[in-house]
Amino acid sequence: MSNNPNRGTGVTLSSAGSRYWKSKSAYLGVIPFLVFTGIFLLYPTWNVVTGAFQDDKGQFDTAKVKELAASPIVRNAFYNSLEISFKTAIFGAILGGLFAWALTTGKPGGIFYKISVALSSVLAQFGGVMLTFAFLATFGFNGVISSIFVKLSPDSFLAQSAWLYTLNGLAVVYTFFQIPLMVLVFLPTIENMKPQWREASDSLGGSAREYWVRVGIPVLTPSFFGAMLLLFVNSFSAYATAATLVNMSDFLTPLQIGNALSSEVGGANPQEAKALSLAMVIVVIIVMFIYAQIRRRVSRWESSR
């Protein structure tokens, strides 16, 4: 080890020029990541985004984008998509977050914990035709639960299965995979909360409520919002589940995209699909921006960085 007291912190006493490059050398660390995502993620995204502006012959053309921006049907589908995404993000985050907390109150690494995490991983990926069927088989006509209610209280909404076929019904189905997702991405945060904090709070005379209000929630909030953002985007782009439960292509934006890609009766228009996807990406960027603003205000923990 040399005598230089600053060794190891990245600051040296060399000339200003090479100090500039040394400070920029940290950026080298992200190059492998950027190359890999560049090929497999950014290039395909670029294909899609520029495809929104290319007509059949490959010429630059903004007509389709303008047409979609002006269409009330497209806007309506977007509102529905946004609405369901917000609802399922909030409910999924609350229920999932509570469940993640419940897991940490038990034995760490115990059987129940392991099974819950493993099951959450599997169910977070579960969707599409089978998920819809599972809910139909539970709450639809002749379903397991609806049959029970038909006998007990035939007039309640659970005995009729009409509620399942609405936007809120779809939201209930979506929440099924939002909850496990929340558990998976939020659990590490809760687990990293040190028991010493609680001990310190208790030994200073704070009650459980005070602990949560002053320590617990402020620490958890940034991650909570981050996870909620993930849930929102996840729900926003979900396609297969909606396609089975709601057989109407103008109901949600992903359904419109699906129709633009696979329509057998003349609705197929790849440019439209790409333009709608571009709109979805823009929405995600906007929501991310809002999230970043919220985090800046909410996260006192991070402001010391």
Added chain:
Amino acid sequence: MTWKVKVWRYSIIGLVGFYLLMPLYSMLDFSTKPFAYFQKGRTLEAWKIIPSQPDLAISIFRSLVSAAIVMTLILILIVPTVVWVHLKLPKLKRIVELICLIPLAIPAIVIVVGIAPLYRWISINISESPITLSLVYSMLILPYTYRSLSAALDAADIHTLAEAARTLGASTFRMMAGVIMPTLRTGILNGSFIAIALVLGEFTISNLLNFKTFQVVIAQIGRTNGNVAVAVSLASILFVLLLLLLIPQKNRQKEVLDVDVA
């Protein structure tokens, strides 16, 4: 545990458990019925078909290899990058977060449109094996893995850890691998779980590119009739669940680094 905590704990577990397990039970209920719901009795007919399917074993093997590749990429590419960005390049944090969110923002059917030319090239010039899908899968897990790691990093005080490690003379490599990674153990483990579940659960992209992955074969088995389709889908859930439970997880919480830095 105080009784108040117990009440909360059990009611939440009960509620969420019911929400998640009830639909699965309905699937089990249907798959053990003989064809046509109005018949009485239970039967395992639909389930018995499953072991005799030839393509199943190969597809499971291939999917597992893909999962291994994806996990490798997580460990050697994604985790170091995320930690690096958190430590050294906080300005890039939002950009990296946005990049990691894009795979989720675009529906899978559109992602296929974007990567199709790439995979055509790969199929013609490199290999037609479904294992090549692991490359696009590693992009698909970015949102979850990033969020998992980020959540762990937010609560762990890695800046202080890094400073401490540095002043004690650790090289960058030693600091990253020996000091920071252990605090991320839960985050990485969860990220790996998601990766495996995703590789074994992904359907849309592999189906549209006509690769015979695990879920595509499952769907194929189920095309004969409805009971079999539901049975085999439920079987695939149980299979992946068992697979994940076999991954050794030693004392997750106890190993969180306990650095008392004032």
Added chain:
Amino acid sequence: MKFSKLAKVAVVATVSAALMVPTLTSATAASKFATATSASQAGGVAGLAAQCKKEGQLNVIALPHYWADYKSMIDGFKAKYGVKIDEADPEASSQDEIDAANRLKGTDRSPDVFDIGLAVAAKYHGTGTFAPYKVRTWNNLQGAAGVPSAEYTPNYTGTMTIGYDGSLGTITKLDDLLKPVFKGKVTINGDPQGSSAGLNSIFMVNLALGGTFDDISPAVAWFKKLKDAGNYINVNPTQATIASGQTPVVMDNGYIAVSIAKQFKAAGKTWKMFTPASVGSTYNSAVSAWAPHPACARLWMEYTLGEEGASVWSQGGATPTLWTHLVKTKRAPAAGIAVIGKSKVAAAAATAAQSTKAREYLKTAWVAAVGS
């Protein structure tokens, strides 16, 4: 050091994975098979069969097993010619089939043959997507002469029908569906803006109400009535939902209803059919211009558009385009006659222009009528 151990494991995993990646087996198509426009140019059916055996596999797409009994078609072809059949994406639409072929162009996984609706077939005619091929029975296929280039060949026709669980009663007229017994049970297969079965269901109801193909507002108004009564649900019916009873009333192609009826009969129950008006569509077979297995593709065409195919399709409930000829020459199989009869009632079909107009109307009207 833990990390370098991990790195070692990673390298080993990647290398072994690469080694296990199967190498590209190029099915080098003898060029005469890739460009043959009829069996005579390829050494007859025997020549095709021999080359197909060498190719070893046929790639098909979008052929559900319950659709006009394609299960028997596929099993029969496999048994007769001893080749594997790779079935991709049974639930794909006609547009998806062409998209898949384009997406996989040049690979071994690209579909060899298509079974597509008229709209998509006409759309890609002359674009180099199809390889023209005249089957031996071409002159006897109804409607084949309308496509002189033989880029695609009409293969079978179906009539739309309303299939329903027999235990719900018997439907004698369209408005029976508005009765309370059908609450929350009526569905149509597919979204009318994307699926031809969905759109044809609307056309069928429209004709039954006395309307024409040019104006589907009566049908949409009727569906709104059905939705308001709580009888219509937006769910997409699948085999599972029909078997479990969530969608006991399905408006779909007749041949699908036939296969459901067979399944129900085997379980001791009935699936009845009611056809208020005769609306149908003809599907078309075509060979992919870049089929990785050209001989097998052409052999499949000969098989399905010949007598064996006609026998399977007729028993599956679809009317093969060869049927008129078979009935005339008394070669129609009795089992097929039992299912579809001898009549060649030409079901009414919408033109492309009428379909487009209907779709435009549905864009705004459908969500308003049945949206929730």
